[in-house]
Amino acid sequence: MRTLDEIDTVGVVGAGNMGGGIAQVSATNGYDVILRDIETEYVEAGLDTIDSSLDQLVSSNHLSEDEADNARDRITGTTAMDDLADADIVVEAVVENMDVKTEVFESLDEVTDNEIVLATNTSTLSITSIASATERPEQVVGIHFMNPVPIMEGVEIVDGERTAEQTIEFAHGFSEALGKTTWESDDKPGFVVNRVLMPWINEGIRAYDEGVGEKADIDQGLKLGTNVPMGPLELADHIGLDICLDASETLHEELGDRYKPAYLLKRKVEAGELGKKTGKGFYEYD
Numbered sequence: 001m002r003t004l005d006e007i008d009t010v011g012v013v014g015a016g017n018m019g020g021g022i023a024q025v026s027a028t029n030g031y032d033v034i035l036r037d038i039e040t041e042y043v044e045a046g047l048d049t050i051d052s053s054l055d056q057l058v059s060s061n062h063l064s065e066d067e068a069d070n071a072r073d074r075i076t077g078t079t080a081m082d083d084l085a086d087a088d089i090v091v092e093a094v095v096e097n098m099d100v101k102t103e104v105f106e107s108l109d110e111v112t113d114n115e116i117v118l119a120t121n122t123s124t125l126s127i128t129s130i131a132s133a134t135e136r137p138e139q140v141v142g143i144h145f146m147n148p149v150p151i152m153e154g155v156e157i158v159d160g161e162r163t164a165e166q167t168i169e170f171a172h173g174f175s176e177a178l179g180k181t182t183w184e185s186d187d188k189p190g191f192v193v194n195r196v197l198m199p200w201i202n203e204g205i206r207a208y209d210e211g212v213g214e215k216a217d218i219d220q221g222l223k224l225g226t227n228v229p230m231g232p233l234e235l236a237d238h239i240g241l242d243i244c245l246d247a248s249e250t251l252h253e254e255l256g257d258r259y260k261p262a263y264l265l266k267r268k269v270e271a272g273e274l275g276k277k278t279g280k281g282f283y284e285y286d
Ligand SMILES: NC(=O)c1ccc[n+]([C@@H]2O[C@H](COP(=O)([O-])OP(=O)(O)OC[C@H]3O[C@@H](n4cnc5c(N)ncnc54)[C@H](O)[C@@H]3O)[C@@H](O)[C@H]2O)c1
Pocket: 013, 014, 015, 016, 017, 018, 019, 036, 037, 038, 039, 042, 093, 094, 095, 096, 097, 100, 104, 121, 122, 123, 124, 144, 145, 146, 147, 238, 239, 240, 243
């Protein structure tokens, strides 16, 4: 298996919110990046978001102009899966759907060198199930970045049933090379973070729907009452309501009724009100 010292090029599949962030952080930490999505317009949207994020880091003096330019130059966008053949590690960040992820891992297993690690950024889905789509389950691991990736320090390393110890160590080392701090979770639904976070978000939505308080009061109450930076409704908008619903449904299916998604969460997703990314969720955004 390839070691950390042998990593020059990071492949990222999915140029959305998380994939773009993972590509950016890999590039600002000196790696070449191949960023793949299914349509050119999604690749370009991902690259545009990275551009603005790098601009913001320059404006806030977290990065020099040169560092931002170098990072931009290191990222190549593509729609071709075959371009990932040059990657020394791939991190998958496509939609939270087992069928889509399985298909992506089958293709990755074919096109990439069999010595490399294939990581998934899944929020809740089983690493063991995703790994079983490949001929190298011992080299498949969860590297669960937090949102937004350039800002959040934490990364959850998820240990599938067949993940080798060497792969787990590699995943910690790679995340640390991106400036992150890690913790570990077994491959149980929702891992550590979402198992606890999703019921909190759903209870916040139910409290709003059942008239316990105005949405701003619920968010303010949790922020000032428990010293968290965002309340449950704000955080749901930030994550994406579709992602919250997919995650809640997986937890509900796997762990039973205490994880049932809030009624209003389902209705909002059906209405296409997905949070910041669509300009409207529980709140409205420019
Ligand atoms: N949003 C969060 O807060 C958050 C946090 C941690 C982990 N995650 C996880 O990260 C993953 C991505 O979430 P996101 O918020 O970036 O979603 P997103 O909707 O912003 O982006 C998903 C991207 O995947 C692309 N895609 C779909 N099928 C593809 C394929 N076959 N090949 C390549 N690209 C494909 C889509 O076109 C889209 O650009 C999910 O598994 C999610 O659960 C999300």
